Amino acid sequence: MPKEVTFHVNADNNNIINLDLDAGSAATVNITVRDSKNNPYSGGFMIYAKNRRYYNTSGSLTSGSGSVSGLLPGDYVLTTRGGLLSSVTYAFLYKEFSFSGTTAIEAVMEPESVITGKYTRNVDFARETLTAMANIHGSSLGGKEGAPICMVKVNGDGTFRLGELNSQFAYDVMLFTWTRGVQSVATAENIRVSGTIDISELLKPAIDVKASQWQMFSVPYVLPGELAEIKSFFKDFAENNIISVYRWDHALATYTSPLRIEPGNSYWVKSSMAMNVLLPDTAQRTPLDRPHSIKLQKGWNMLATPFDFPFETEMVVVKNGDTVKSFREAVTGTDRWLEPEKFMHNGTTGYVETKNVGPWKGFWWYAKADLELSLEPVYAFDTDKSNISPILPYFSPLVNGSYEKSGRDFLMRIKTVSSGAEDREAYIGTADTAEDGLCALDCRKAPVFKDYVSAAFPQGGELLGRDVKSPVTTFKTWQFDVDSDIDSDITVSWEMIRRAPALRYFLLDVQSGTKIEMSEGSTYAYHAYGQANNPSVRTFKAFAATPEYADMIMAEFGIKKTYAYPNPAVNNARIVANMKSINASGVLVKIYDVSGRLLVTAHMKTDNLVDYYYDWNLNDDKGRSTGSGVYIFRITAISYGNDKTEAQIKRIAVVR
Structure with missing residues (x-):
């Protein structure tokens, strides 16, 4: 039944x-x-x-x-919803070929959620090979839209040859759309798309390398024999040119010069002159009739889509030994195998987080174990189109709303910009589901390369690009380091993505001691004297505080109170220093006997940057027990920027 x-x-x-x-x-x-x-x-x-x-x-x-x-x-x-969209306009975006302007394609979504219609368009193909997949983006009454489109030439294998370029063509389409994740889905089957091919536009290069600029690239084709060697791939541009190619080497934990180009891997390249690199005629598309395997090692991996259509995360099956998980399972939970975020270089200034990556590009992905990715092509050009699978995007917790559970939570983007480089992927925030320390909502920082500026949060032996803590009840502190290998002015700016109305926010330059309330400005600038292989590093602290603690953060530097208890002490004693504000870079205690002989020197600890303490076992620094008598302790506080000090002297009695 x-x-x-x-x-x-x-x-x-x-x-x-x-x-x-x-x-x-x-x-x-x-x-x-x-x-x-x-x-x-x-x-x-x-x-x-x-x-x-x-x-x-x-x-x-x-x-x-x-x-x-x-x-x-x-x-x-x-x-x-019935009748969710009255119409939707799509713009086709291809890698292999381009259109003149934006192509508007009108489609009507019926209440049964089926898009129908016949579309006609004159297109200028830049290469003779039709890409198997293109991206579509548009807008509708339902909000922001996105879709993959899978195409195959009618009665063909999806490839146009030069002899056919002046004729009419037609191909079938399987079109899938979504609105804000998996909230609505529509399908269209067997739509006939036709057009006229115009070969007036010259063939475009496979890889466009700008002069004197580092960029990530990949090749989603199989290069035969010696043509896959780096020196052969760029041989047409070797004369009077300096070409550098690097790839991350896990075993050596550094960048090395690779020998060959392989699908699924990405590489850094820099050339002293611009290069338009065409693929050799013998290059073969990565096979689409079977999955493609990519090995990942624990840590950061430089990857690329092995196919000449965008890398979709739902294409991925993840293997950890004999255990197999889907992508969504592999990136979910505290025991996840993969971090959900991927980062690609934008080709000019720095990294950006990305969900899907197009061909010819590269991206970083962090694996928490040695893994194997099995990537199944979206469409393998067989005649049975019933097995075409639409791809729904995965959104990380940053996007899908896990920060919005209470008015206590906030999210702030911190952006750093230098001459020719920027980092816009640094975030601080709080969430009900977060924990102080390294937690599931945090995001690791992709490795830097050359000519860079980067802001990262040291946490639990990791460098984070997003540091999320539990909600603020008094105040919270985030430390981040801005480093750059460029001699340049650097501007630190901030943008509130989600605000907790009851909190105030502050930025402290630890080196200079400068402190500002972030609501009263949006930028802070300084000069970094970075050099290649000798980067400049500057430490900052960001604070989020409730109103009663905000004034303490902005208060003047100084010691409010010092004392020891129990006093007199028999077995041990705690020496305490309460600060006027969160302005001390360090607090030092020294203990003397009444003759002035120094017995103990120690850095005091703190759990909240205001109250400092030192637990004294009544021994000197050499472990020798002190006798009964009166001892003097001197507490010295040093301000951020090291431009101010303040000291207080008190006495403690020891009874044996």
Whole structure:
């Protein structure tokens, strides 16, 4: 008997509902969708089959009911509003070829969530090979849209040869869209797209290398024999040119010069002159009829899509020894294998976080263990188009709202800019689900290379690009270091992405002692004397404080009170220094006997940057026990910037 399932949904919203099927064989499910008033739901629905394919429901979706077979535990029902989009405009963006201007394609989404229509467009192809996949971006009444599009030439393998470039062409399309993650899905099957090819535009290069500028590149083709060697790949540009190519070497924990170019790997390149590198005629597309395997080592890995269409994270199956997980499973939880964030270099100034990476580019990905990625092509050009799988994006916790659980949480972006380089991927914040120290919401910092500026948060032996702590009840402190190998003015700026209204925010330059309230400005500038292989490093502290503690942060430097207890001491004593403000870079205690002989020198500890302490065991620094008598302790506080000191002297009695 089919399993009967009825969902009651809010007709004004989209819903993702777990089918909650029993374990065992695949089930047939009769689905009925009704609104909160128990009326038939006018929207449609689809089935998200976990780790398998997407299935359309059969029959009319306008009644909000249908029957689906082959479902297993973990599958989901995805409902969509009827008539969600009246129209949507897409702009096609290709890597292999370009269009003149923006192409507008009108599509109507019917209540049953099927896009229909025939599209015509004159396009200028820059290469004779049609890319298997392109990105589509547009806008609609439902909000920001994105979609992958999978194409195959009618009765062909997706390749146009030069002899065909002056003729009409047509190809079938499988189009999938989403709105803000997996909140709505639409499909269109067997749409015929036609156009006229114009070869008036010259063939564009596969790799465009700018002069005297480091950039990451990759080659999503298999290069035969010696043509895969670095020296052969750039041989046409070797004369009167200096070409440098590097790749990260895990074993040596440094950059080395690679010998060969392989699909799935990315590389740094710099040339003293501009290079337009064309692929050799014998280069072969990375095979699309089988998965492509990429080995990851624990730590940061320089990767690339091995295919000539964008790298989609849902293409990835992750293997850890004999255990296999989907991408979503591998990046979820505190015991995750992979960090969800990936970082690519924007080709000019620095790293940016990215979700999907196009061909010819490179990106960094952090693995928490030695892993193997198995990448399945989205479409392998077989004749059966029923196995085409749409790709829904994964969004990290930074995007999908886990910071928005209470008004106590905030998120701030810190950006650093120098001459020719920038870092805009540094964040501080708080969240109900976060923990102080290294936690699941933190994000590691991608390795720097050359000609860079970088802001990173030291935490638990790691360098973080995002440091998220538990909510502020008094005040919280974030330390970050800005380092650069460029001799340049550096500007530190900040942008509040999500504000906690009750908090105030401060920035402290530890080197100079300069402290500012961040709401009263948005930038701070200084000069860094960085050099190649000898970067300049400057330390900052950022504070978030409740109103009662904010004044203490901005107060003048000084010692408020010092004392020792118990006094007199018998076995041990705690010596305490309370500061007037959070302005001390260090607090030192020295203990003397009454003759002035120095017995103990120690740096005092603090848990909150205000109250400092030293636990004295009543021995001197050589471990010798002190006798009964009166002792003198001197506490000296040093300000940030080392431009101020203040001291207090008190006495403590010891009774043996």
